[in-house]
Amino acid sequence: MSVNNEGFIQIDDLDQHAADTHRPTIAERQRVDYREIAKEVGRLGEGKTYFIRTHGCQMNEHDTEIMSGMLEEMGYTPAREMYDADFILYNTCAVRENAEDKVWGNLGTLKPYKAKNPNLIIGLCGCMAQEEVVRERIRTTHPHVDIVFGTHNVHVLPSLVEQAHHSKLTIFDVWDAAHDGTIENLPKVRKDDVRAWVNIQYGCNKFCTYCIVPFTRGEERSRLPQDVIEEIKQLAAEGYKEITLLGQNVNDYGIDLEGVDFADLLELAAGVDGIERIRFTTSNPWNFTDKLIDTIARHKQIPNFIHLPVQSGSSQVLRRMKRGYTREEYLDLVSRIKTRIPDVALTTDIIVGFPGETEEQFQETVSLLEEVRYEGAFTFVYSPRAGTPATRLPDDVSEEDKKKRLYRLNEVQDGISLEQNQKLVGHVLNVLVECESKNNADVLQARTESNKLVHIEGAKTLIGQMIHVKVTEAKTWYLRGEVLPQGVIV
Numbered sequence: 001m002s003v004n005n006e007g008f009i010q011i012d013d014l015d016q017h018a019a020d021t022h023r024p025t026i027a028e029r030q031r032v033d034y035r036e037i038a039k040e041v042g043r044l045g046e047g048k049t050y051f052i053r054t055h056g057c058q059m060n061e062h063d064t065e066i067m068s069g070m071l072e073e074m075g076y077t078p079a080r081e082m083y084d085a086d087f088i089l090y091n092t093c094a095v096r097e098n099a100e101d102k103v104w105g106n107l108g109t110l111k112p113y114k115a116k117n118p119n120l121i122i123g124l125c126g127c128m129a130q131e132e133v134v135r136e137r138i139r140t141t142h143p144h145v146d147i148v149f150g151t152h153n154v155h156v157l158p159s160l161v162e163q164a165h166h167s168k169l170t171i172f173d174v175w176d177a178a179h180d181g182t183i184e185n186l187p188k189v190r191k192d193d194v195r196a197w198v199n200i201q202y203g204c205n206k207f208c209t210y211c212i213v214p215f216t217r218g219e220e221r222s223r224l225p226q227d228v229i230e231e232i233k234q235l236a237a238e239g240y241k242e243i244t245l246l247g248q249n250v251n252d253y254g255i256d257l258e259g260v261d262f263a264d265l266l267e268l269a270a271g272v273d274g275i276e277r278i279r280f281t282t283s284n285p286w287n288f289t290d291k292l293i294d295t296i297a298r299h300k301q302i303p304n305f306i307h308l309p310v311q312s313g314s315s316q317v318l319r320r321m322k323r324g325y326t327r328e329e330y331l332d333l334v335s336r337i338k339t340r341i342p343d344v345a346l347t348t349d350i351i352v353g354f355p356g357e358t359e360e361q362f363q364e365t366v367s368l369l370e371e372v373r374y375e376g377a378f379t380f381v382y383s384p385r386a387g388t389p390a391t392r393l394p395d396d397v398s399e400e401d402k403k404k405r406l407y408r409l410n411e412v413q414d415g416i417s418l419e420q421n422q423k424l425v426g427h428v429l430n431v432l433v434e435c436e437s438k439n440n441a442d443v444l445q446a447r448t449e450s451n452k453l454v455h456i457e458g459a460k461t462l463i464g465q466m467i468h469v470k471v472t473e474a475k476t477w478y479l480r481g482e483v484l485p486q487g488v489i490v
C-alpha cells in the first residue's frame with residue numbers, strides 16, 4: 001500500500017491494500033474471555049453513577065450496552081441526568097462532520113462542571129477517538145477530558161476508569177490496530193426487553209472512498225459462529241423475541257473463518273427456539289449472494305426485509321465512491337431479490353453531493369428511487385472526512401445545491417413511502433409489540449416484518465407478543481392499526 005505526503009491511501013492501491021490485508025485463520029484466532037479480565041476489576045463504582053451519551057450507528061448503541069455492563073459490574077448505577085453523574089462518557093461517531101461537531105459542543109459545556117467537581121470523570125470513546133486530529137484537540141483545548149480510548153479496546157474501560165481516579169492528566173489508550181480476535185462473554189445492560197442486538201463481525205474491509213469506518217473500526221473480524229449462536233440461545237432463554245445481527249458488512253461474515261458464511265450463520269440463528277425474528281444490518285450489495293437470498297426466502301423467522309444501501313443511482317458516482325457495483329448490477333440484484341422474495345421490503349442509504357456529482361447524475365439517483373420503490377431511505381449530504389480518498393476529489397457541488405438535492409430527494413422518497421404504506425391499509429399484518437409509545441403511554445409501538453412502525457391501542461400485556469393487527473391508517477413514517485380479537489399468535 002502506498003501513502004502519499006498527506007497520509008492518504010492512494011485510491012488505485014485500495015484493491016492491493018485489501019489483497020495485502022492479513023486475515024487470520026481460525027487456528028490463529030485469539031479469543032479473549034472477558035470473565036478473565038473481570039477477575040481483576042474492583043468495585044470502584046460503588047455508590048457512584050454513570051451516564052453514557054451515544055452518537056451514531058447501532059454498533060455504537062450496542063457498545064454502550066456493553067460498557068454499561070462493565071460499569072455496573074464495577075458497582076456504578078445509571079444517573080438520571082448527565083450532569084448528576086460521577087462518570088460521563090461520550091461514545092462518538094466520526095461518519096459525518098455534524099456528528100463530531102455535536103460532541104465538541106457537548107464536551108465544552110462540561111468544563112464548568114469539572115471545575116465545580118474535580119472528582120467527576122469525563123471520557124471520550126468510539127470512532128472519533130481513533131482520529132489523531134481529535135486526540136490533539138483534546139490535548140490542547142479539552143484537557144478536562146480524563147480518558148480517551150478507541151473502538152479496538154472497549155474492554156479496557158474498567159482499568160482506565162481506575163487509572164483516572166489516580167491521575168490528573170488525560171489518559172490516552174487508543175490502539176491503532178485491532179488485535180486478531182474477539183472478546184467474548186462481555187457483560188451487557190440491554191436497553192430493550194423484547195429486541196436484542198448481537199455483534200457478529202467487527203470492522204470493514206471495503207474502503208468506500210468517502211468513508212472513515214475502515215480507518216476507525218479496522219479490518220473485518222468475525223466472531224466464531226458458536227459464540228454468536230450461544231449468545232442468541234441465552235437471549236431466547238431470557239425471553240427476547242427479536243435479534244438483530246450487527247456488522248458493517250454482514251454478508252462478508254466468515255471471510256476470515258473456515259467453512260462458514262453469512263447465509264450459514266443466518267440459518268443457524270433462525271433455528272434457535274423461541275426467537276421470532278432474526279434481522280441483520282448492514283448488508284452490502286457488493287457480495288449479496290443467491291445463497292443468502294434463498295436463505296432469507298426460506299425461513300419465516302428471517303423477515304422479508306433488507307436494508308440495502310445504494311449510495312447513488314449513477315454508475316460514474318458509484319465508481320468514484322468505489323462501491324464495487326454499477327447501477328445496473330444493483331438493479332439486477334434488486335430484481336433477483338424481488339423474484340425470489342416477492343413481498344420483500346427494501347430500504348437504503350443515499351449520499352447526495354458527492355464530489356463531481358452532476359445534476360444528471362443526481363437525477364439518476366431520483367430515478368433509481370422511483371424504480372426500486374424503497375419503503376424508506378436514510379439520506380445524507382456528503383461530508384468530507386479527513387484521511388479518506390474522496391477528499392482529494394474536487395468538491396465542486398455547492399453547499400446550496402447539496403441541500404437542495406437532499407430536500408428534493410427526501411420529497412420524492414416521502415411520497416413513495418406514503419404510497420407504499422397506503423397500500424397496506426385494510427391488510428392484516430403480523431407485528432411484534434415492542435413497548436409503549438414514547439409520546440403517548442396509551443399507545444403501544446409494534447413493528448411489522450418489513451420494519452414499519454405501527455401504533456396500536458391495547459393492553460400492556462401484549463408487549464413482547466407477536467399479534468395480528470389490521471392496518472387502519474397510513475402516514476409517511478408509520479401506520480396505525482387495530483388489534484384483532486384473536487390477535488395473539490401462538
Ligand code: SAM
Pocket residue numbers: 057095096210211212213248249282283284309311349350351380381382383384385
Ligand atoms: N456499512 C454500511 C454500508 O456500506 O452500507 C454503512 C455504514 S455507514 C456508517 C452508514 C451510512 O453513512 C452509509 O451508508 C452512508 O450513506 C453514510 N456515510 C458514510 N460516510 C459518509 C460521508 N462521508 N458523508 C455522508 N454520508 C456518509
Ligand code: SF4
Pocket residue numbers: 204205206207208211212213214248249284
Ligand atoms: Fe463505510 Fe463502505 Fe465499509 Fe459501509 S462498506 S462501512 S460505507 S467503507
